[in-house]
Amino acid sequence: MTKFKFLILVFFLFIFSSAVVYLYLNLSMNKTAIMPLFLSKEKAEYGVYVDPFLSTYSNPRLTPKEVAKLVKGYGFNTAHLVVVNVGDISSSFSNTISSYVEAFRSENLSVVLTIYPPTDSVAWEIHPEWRQRFLNGESKYDWRVYLAPTDDGFVTYYLENVKRLLKTYNFDGIELAECWYEVDEGPSSPYYADFSSSMRQKFKEASGVDPLELFNSSSPHYYLKDSQLYEEWVNFRVEVITNFMKNILNAAKEVNPNIRTYIMYLSDVGQNYSTRIDHAQDLNAIIKDVRPDYVVIETAWQDWIRVDLSPSYVKSYADYYVSKVHNAQVKIIVQTDVGSVPQMRRSLDWVKEFTQNAIDNGFDGVVFYEFSIGSFIKQ
Numbered sequence: 001m002t003k004f005k006f007l008i009l010v011f012f013l014f015i016f017s018s019a020v021v022y023l024y025l026n027l028s029m030n031k032t033a034i035m036p037l038f039l040s041k042e043k044a045e046y047g048v049y050v051d052p053f054l055s056t057y058s059n060p061r062l063t064p065k066e067v068a069k070l071v072k073g074y075g076f077n078t079a080h081l082v083v084v085n086v087g088d089i090s091s092s093f094s095n096t097i098s099s100y101v102e103a104f105r106s107e108n109l110s111v112v113l114t115i116y117p118p119t120d121s122v123a124w125e126i127h128p129e130w131r132q133r134f135l136n137g138e139s140k141y142d143w144r145v146y147l148a149p150t151d152d153g154f155v156t157y158y159l160e161n162v163k164r165l166l167k168t169y170n171f172d173g174i175e176l177a178e179c180w181y182e183v184d185e186g187p188s189s190p191y192y193a194d195f196s197s198s199m200r201q202k203f204k205e206a207s208g209v210d211p212l213e214l215f216n217s218s219s220p221h222y223y224l225k226d227s228q229l230y231e232e233w234v235n236f237r238v239e240v241i242t243n244f245m246k247n248i249l250n251a252a253k254e255v256n257p258n259i260r261t262y263i264m265y266l267s268d269v270g271q272n273y274s275t276r277i278d279h280a281q282d283l284n285a286i287i288k289d290v291r292p293d294y295v296v297i298e299t300a301w302q303d304w305i306r307v308d309l310s311p312s313y314v315k316s317y318a319d320y321y322v323s324k325v326h327n328a329q330v331k332i333i334v335q336t337d338v339g340s341v342p343q344m345r346r347s348l349d350w351v352k353e354f355t356q357n358a359i360d361n362g363f364d365g366v367v368f369y370e371f372s373i374g375s376f377i378k379q
Contacts, residue, residue: 118154163251170256194237
C-alpha cells in the first residue's frame with residue numbers, strides 16, 4: 001500500500017469514527033435521534049404531561065425547544081402543559097409558559113392547558129378566607145392546597161384567571177385534572193372536606209343542618225345514624241364539584257368556543273373507595289351534564305405502584321368505561337403514571353405496549369405523567 005493510499009484510508013476511518021461518536025453522543029444525550037413509540041396512523045391522541053415547574057427541568061439540557069423536539073420525536077401529538085397556580089402573574093411564570101407554548105407549536109404539537117382546580121397557591125396565600133377546611137381544620141393535603149368552590153370570591157378569581165391564560169397563550173385545549181374533594185378514606189380521614197364557612201352556610205341553607213353535625217358522633221345527625229342526611233350531603237358535594245367544572249369549561253368557551261375540553265375522572269375500578277362518595281366526582285354527571293369533549297380516566301395509584309404491573313392492565317379500565325363514555329358521544333383517553341416514584345418508572349417498551357393495548361381496547365388515546373420523570377429522559 002502506497003503512502004498516499006494509506007493516508008486516504010486513515011482519513012476515511014477518521015470520518016467514519018467521528019460519525020459513530022457523534023451518533024452515540026446524540027443517542028446517549030437523548031436528542032432527537034430517537035425512535036417513535038407510536039406511529040400516528042390511527043386518529044388517536046398520544047399525549048404526555050409536561051410540568052415545567054418541576055425541579056427536573058432545572059437541567060440546562062432540557063430547554064423548551066429540546067423538550068418539544070423530544071416529545072415530537074417520540075411520536076406524541078399532544079403536550080398537556082401543567083399549570084397548578086393559575087393566578088401566578090410573575091414574569092418568570094409568563095416567560096416559562098410562553099417559551100413552552102412557542103416550542104410545542106414549532107413542532108406542530110397540540111397544546112392543552114392542564115390545571116388542578118380548586119388548587120392555587122397564590123390565592124391560598126393571599127386569601128385565607130377562601131380556603132377549604134378539612135375535619136382537622138387544615139386545607140393542605142400532600143402537595144396540594146385547597147380552596148372552596150362554594151366561595152363566590154374564589155370562583156370569580158379562578159374563572160377570570162383561566163380566561164386570562166387562555167387569551168394570553170391561545171391553548172388548543174383545557175383539561176381539568178383531579179377536580180375533587182379529598183380523600184379516598186372518606187369521613188374516617190381527618191382530611192375529609194369541606195367545612196369552610198361558605199360550604200357550611202350553603203349546605204345549611206339547603207338542608208337546615210350544619211354539615212359538621214354529620215361528623216359529630218354524639219349528634220342525632222351523625223352520618224352513621226342519619227343516612228338520609230348523609231346522602232343529601234354526598235349529593236350536595238357532587239353538585240358543587242360538577243357545577244365548578246361546568247363553570248370553568250363555560251368560561252373557557254367564552255374565550256374560544258372551539259377549544260377542546262377534557263375532564264380527568266379518578267377511576268375506582270377494583271378499589272375500596274367510591275369516587276362519587278369520597279371525591280364527589282360523578283361520571284354520569286360529567287358526561288351528561290358537563291359534557292367535555294374528552295374524559296381522561298385516571299387509573300388508580302394502587303396499580304401504578306406495582307413493580308410488576310403489566311401494560312395490559314389497561315384492559316380492565318377499558319371494559320368498564322369505554323362503552324359507557326362513548327354511548328354519551330364523548331371521547332375517552334386513559335392516563336397512567338410512568339415515574340413519580342422509582343417503582344412506577346416504566347420502560348419505553350412498556351409505554352409502547354400500554355398504548356397499543358389502550359387503542360386496541362377502544363380508548364381514543366393515552367396520556368402519560370410525566371415527561372421529565374419517565375424513561376423519555378435518561379437520568
